[in-house]
Amino acid sequence: MAKMRVEGSFVATVTPFNENGAVDFGAFRTLLKFQEDHGTVAVLFMGSTGEPSLLLPEEKKQLVVETAKMKTGKMKFFYGCTGNTPDQVIENVKWVKANGGDGAIIAAPPYICAAEDDIERFYFDVADATDLPLGIYNNPPRVKTDLHWDHLLRIFKHPNFVIHKESTTRVGQVAQILAARPDVTVMCCDSPSLGLVVPTMSLGGHGTANMGGNLIPAEMALISTPWKTYQDAENFKKTYLGMLPLLHYNYSAINPVAVKSLMRALGLPVGALRKPLRNVEGEALAKGVHIVQELGLDKKYGYTIQPKLAKVA
Secondary structure, eight states, X not given: OOOOOOOEEEEEOOOOBOTTSSBOHHHHHHXXXXXXXXXXXXXXXXXXXXXXXXXXXHXXXXXXXXXXXXXXXXXXXXXXXXXXXXXXXXXXHHHHHHTTOXXXXXXXXXXXXXXXXXXXXXXXXXXXXXXXXXXXXXXXXXXXXXXXXXXXXXHTTSTTEEEEEEOSSOHHHHHHHHHHOOSSEEEEOOOTTTTOHHHHHHTTOOEEEESGGGXXXXXXXXXXXXXXXXXXXXXXXXXXXXXXXXXXXXXXXXXXXXXXXXXXXXXXXXXXXOTTOOOOOHHHHHHHHHHHHHTXXXXXXXXXXXXXXXXXX
């Protein structure tokens, strides 16, 4: 059986909360429609953008159940299933499979700083326990463990792995993986400071796994389009360079503090961050709103700036 292919803009969505602090599933439906309408090919729930470590276990299960009901077939629904032990991750993956999810994204267990050989075995243990399509998120800034391309290429030989997201600063790592032509889609984080987007796409990458799409889904769809023609490359260059100010702003505070605060200030139904995270306010937030206005994104997307949240010059 051919593997699932996810090529294009894979958006790590925020988790919206209502005024009482509960997950807002009505808002989720609005946000998902926004993504569908602007070219997003897949969404990731409970990635680091979705505040997963601040969700209770029962909330995570409910989130899978309720959002999976919102699938229309236009986008793939993946879920962050990272956990502290293989058994926890396998339980998470099986819950996603049983409740209609299309796939799961897994980072190395955080905090324990396990050796790379041990994490390679961990990924095989999880993959052997399911037939759900899986993705690897190599994200050493968050979890310390950093998989070398040798580890990754061995892991990708397992038939259940379909996506790789790279979040290091090593262009050479992406090049080595793409040169080996594994049967997975190769994506990268959209942080401009990591500097992976341009080389990944120019070397034949298949898209970006991004948080920028929460605010600029159409632009991220263009940036994430695999290069098959000269026009694809030209569209990429123009759009990427144009959106750089906003991409930098999104990473001006730890994910998802800046992006979710800005979404809220622009009238998107996302609610506040959960404690101990705090929303960006004052001049720092006004800077993000100003960038949106300078780029004409407020008019393009019909954003309604909330004056109580951001003082706009």
